[in-house]
Amino acid sequence: MTMVLVRGRKPDATDLLRDSGLHTLPAAVRIDALTGLARGVLELANHGDVQSLAISGGLSAEMTRWALRTTFESVTPAALTAFLASAELPGHRTVPVGLAAVLLSGNVLTAPARALLLPLLMGVPVVARVSSREQAFAVLLHDLLSGGCPSMQSLARGLALVAIDPTTTDGAHALQALLGAVAVVSTYGSDHTCAEVRRQLPPGVQGIEHGHGLGVGVLAASANADDDSVDALAAAFALDVAAYDQRGCLSPQVLYVQENGWVSPQRFAERLHHALRQVAVTLPRGPIDHHLGAQQLQYRGVGAALGRLFEGDGWSVTYEGELSARPTPGFRNIAVHSYSEPAALRSKLASLGRHLKVVGHAGDSDGRKRFASDLPPSVAPRVCPPGQMQTPPFTCVWDGLPAWHGLVRYQAR
Numbered sequence: 001m002t003m004v005l006v007r008g009r010k011p012d013a014t015d016l017l018r019d020s021g022l023h024t025l026p027a028a029v030r031i032d033a034l035t036g037l038a039r040g041v042l043e044l045a046n047h048g049d050v051q052s053l054a055i056s057g058g059l060s061a062e063m064t065r066w067a068l069r070t071t072f073e074s075v076t077p078a079a080l081t082a083f084l085a086s087a088e089l090p091g092h093r094t095v096p097v098g099l100a101a102v103l104l105s106g107n108v109l110t111a112p113a114r115a116l117l118l119p120l121l122m123g124v125p126v127v128a129r130v131s132s133r134e135q136a137f138a139v140l141l142h143d144l145l146s147g148g149c150p151s152m153q154s155l156a157r158g159l160a161l162v163a164i165d166p167t168t169t170d171g172a173h174a175l176q177a178l179l180g181a182v183a184v185v186s187t188y189g190s191d192h193t194c195a196e197v198r199r200q201l202p203p204g205v206q207g208i209e210h211g212h213g214l215g216v217g218v219l220a221a222s223a224n225a226d227d228d229s230v231d232a233l234a235a236a237f238a239l240d241v242a243a244y245d246q247r248g249c250l251s252p253q254v255l256y257v258q259e260n261g262w263v264s265p266q267r268f269a270e271r272l273h274h275a276l277r278q279v280a281v282t283l284p285r286g287p288i289d290h291h292l293g294a295q296q297l298q299y300r301g302v303g304a305a306l307g308r309l310f311e312g313d314g315w316s317v318t319y320e321g322e323l324s325a326r327p328t329p330g331f332r333n334i335a336v337h338s339y340s341e342p343a344a345l346r347s348k349l350a351s352l353g354r355h356l357k358v359v360g361h362a363g364d365s366d367g368r369k370r371f372a373s374d375l376p377p378s379v380a381p382r383v384c385p386p387g388q389m390q391t392p393p394f395t396c397v398w399d400g401l402p403a404w405h406g407l408v409r410y411q412a413r
Contacts, residue, residue, distance in 0.1 A: 006130055006135060006138075006139060006161040006162060006163050007138075007139055007142040007143065007146075007159075007160070007161040019157070020125045020157045020158035021154070021157070021158075022096075022120065022123050022124065022125050022154075022155070022157070022158035023096045023123045023124075023125075024123075025123060025154055025155070027081075027084055027123075029151045029154060029155075030080075030120065030121050030123065030151075030155060031077055031080045031081060031084075031121070032077075032149075032151040033120075033145065033148070033149075033151040033152045033154065033155040034075060034080060034117055034120070034121055034155070035075060035076065035077050035080070036148050036149055036151065036152050037072075037075075037117070037141065037144055037145055037148065037152060037155075038072040038075035038076075040144040040148065041068050041071075041072045041140075041141075041144065042068070042069060042072055042073070044068060044140075045064075045065045045068035045069045045072075046065070046069070050064045050065055050068070052136065053109070053136050053137065053140065054286070056109075056134050056135070056136035056137070057109035057134055057136070057137065057286075058134075058245070058247075058286045058287065059109060059244070059245060059286040060283070060284045060285065060286050062282065062283050062284060063242075063243075063244070063245070063283050063284070063285075063286065064109065066243075066283055067109050067110045067243075067244065068110065070390075070391040071110040071113050071391075071394070072113070072394075074393050074394045075117075075394050079393070079394060079395060080121060080395070082395075083118075083121070083395035083403065083404070084121070084122075086395075086402065086404070087122070087402070087404040087408060089410050091412060091413055092410040092411060092412055092413060093410070093411045093412075093413055094408050094409075094410060095408060095409045095410070095411055096122055096123035096124045096407065096408055097124055097183035097184055097406070097407055097408065097409060098124075098182070098183045099124070099125050099126075099127065099181065099182045099183055100119045100124045100125070100126050100127075100182060100183065100184045100185070100186065100406075100407065101126075101127050101128070101129070101178055101179060101181075101182040101184070101185045101186070102115050102116060102119070102126055102127075102128040102129070102185075102186045102188075103128075103129045103185065103186070103187045103188060103189065103193075103197060104128055104129060104130055104131050104138065104188055105131055105133075105188040105189040105190075105193075106131030106132070106133030106134035106135075107133075107134075107247045107248060108244050108247060108248035108249075109134065109137050109244065110137060111188060111248070112128070112130075112137055112138040112141065113137075113141065113394070114394060114398075114403070115128070115186060115188060116128055116138065116141060116159065117141070118394075118395070118403050118404070118407070119407055120155050120158055120159060122404055122407040122408055124158075124184075124407050124408075125158035125159070126158065126159050126160070127160045127162060127178060127182065128159070128160070128161050128162070129162055129163070129164050129175070129178070130161050130162070130163055132163070132165070135161075135163070138161055139161065142156060142159055142161055145159065162178075164178070175200070176200055179197070179200055179201055179202060179205060180202045180205070182205060183205065183206065184205065184206045184207075184208065184406045184407065185197060185201060185205060185206070185207050185208070186208045186209075186210065186406070187207065187208070187209050187210065187211075188210045189210075189211065190211060190212055191211040191212045193211075194209040194210075194211040197209075206406050208401070208405065208406050209399075210249070210398070210399060211354075211355075212249065212355055213249030213250070213355050213356070213357035213399075214249065214251065214252075214253045214352070214355055214356065214357065215240070215249075215250050215251055215252040215253065215356075215357060215358040215359065215360065215381075215389050215390075216252060216253065216254055216255070216256065216349065216352070216356060216358075216359050216360070216381075217237050217240065217252045217254070217255035217256065217359070217360040217361075217362075217386060217389070218255075218256050218345065218359055218360065218361045218362065218371070219233060219237075219255065219256070219257045219258065219261070219268065219362045219386075220258050220261075220342075220361075220362060220363055220367070221258040221259065221260050221261040222261075222363060222367070223261075223362035223363045223367075224257070224258070224261025224262045224263060224268070224362075225261070225262055226262055227262070227263075229262075230262055230263050230268065230271055231271065231275075233362050233386055234268065234271040234272045234274070234275040235275045235278065235279075235387075236360075236362075236385070236386035236387030237252070237255060237272060237275070237360065237386045237387070238272060238275035238276045238278070238279045239279060239283075239387050239390075240252050240360055240386060240387060240388075240389040240390055241272075241276065241279075241315075241332055241334045242276065242279045242280070242283050242285070242315075242332055243283075243389075243390035243391075244390060245285050245286050245330065245331050245332060246328070246330040246331055246332050246333070246334070247330050247331070248390065249357050250357055250358045250389055250390045250392070251330065251389075251390065252334060252360060252389060253325065253327065253328050253334070253335075254325040254328075254334070254335050254336075254337055255268075255272070255334060255335070255336045255337070256336075256337050256338070256339050256345055256348070257269075257336055257337070257338055257339070258338070258339055258340070258345075259338055259339070259340050264338075265319065265321075265336055265337070265338035266307075266308060266319045266336075266338075268336060269308065269310060269317045269318070269319040269336035270310055270317075272310075272317050272334070272336065273310035273311075273312065273315075273316075273317040276312065276315040276317065276332060277312050277315070280312070280313075280314055280315060280332075284314070285314040285315070285331065285332055288331050292329055292330075292331060295329040296316075296329045296331060296333055299316075299326070299328060299329050299333055300316050300318070300333065302326070303316070303318030303320060303326075303335060304318070306318070306320045306321075306323060307319045307320040307321055307323075314331075314332060315332035315333070316332070316333045316334075317334055317335075317336060318333075318334075318335045318336070319335075319336045320335050320336070320337055321337065321338055322337060322338055322339065322340075323337065325337060325348070342374070346374060346375060346376065349375065349376075349379055350375075350376040350378055350379060352379060353378055353379060354378075354379070354380075354399070356379045356381045357381055357382065357399070358381050358382045358383075358384065358389050358392070359371070359372075359381045359382075359383045359384075360384060360385065360386040360387070360388070360389040361383050361384070361385070361386075362385070362386050368383050368384070368385070369383075371383060380399070380400030382396060382397065382398075
């Protein structure tokens, strides 16, 4: 099996470029199409049957509804108009590149939204290779577009979904042909996947990589001020941990709590444990397979030996002092570590390099700005309040790059 068309028209690059008409579609029509799509997704989230989508994504139905709502609530005409304006360069005309390939991963259900829809908003047709693990959400987006109003149908003509197995000889040839037919390739997946695609890119084709990533939570002593603030912050961080069952590149893997706050780092770990219990009531965890279950047991056992373990039915929090952070198995298992001086914390974060995608920083907006400006240049995470780590604005900067990076060229007027 070389290439299977999942949704859309025959994914021949020349045909898609010539016939979609996407590059000539007025911006107002593209904006209308995406806001119509957002309305359809939100209608499904609030009133539709999401069970098949939840099964495909490995999430509970409640978490699936939350994911759909939080992903598409920010897709508004004002936000999309502002995004297009941000891509303009004074004295120049913005020209969409010819065609984009998007290689999707399957670990986070709604990740295809940004990956597929922002190129379409910029007027760039997309051929997307869907993940073998999860295809239902990308198919949902295509079906809603193709079955919607005329502006949505116009946008759908610029989107093709294909399945390619690169582990077979025919599949490898099909992937190579796809990479050679486009102007830009966006790869979502592991560092290994990104490196393999990079190795195969023909000269002149731009590659954009979104590889392995993680999030970190930070609670400075100044924000750890009283019982009410501590409980509110524990609830916010618990939501960050629970979102998508801690399976994405924005999921917090460790929480650093500064010494000498209202409650100690160990006491905050216990508060976080109680907050995760509350989150599990409204956003229950999805199923976990035996392999990951074994990893989870091992992770918790090591945590108990290193420090203190707080666990429940579907989550755990370990307190591990100032020891180096360990990789977690995800699925709502988080470690709390202590730190004394901000300089020591910055050194720990610098060691994460480009893998650090987001920092949930407790404090006011000025404090977050100071924190971000003090980070070393080797890291460029998004810095946000706790509770928002896994709900970035639809058009935000990603991996230190604007969302339109690689999708347009500029011509002097």
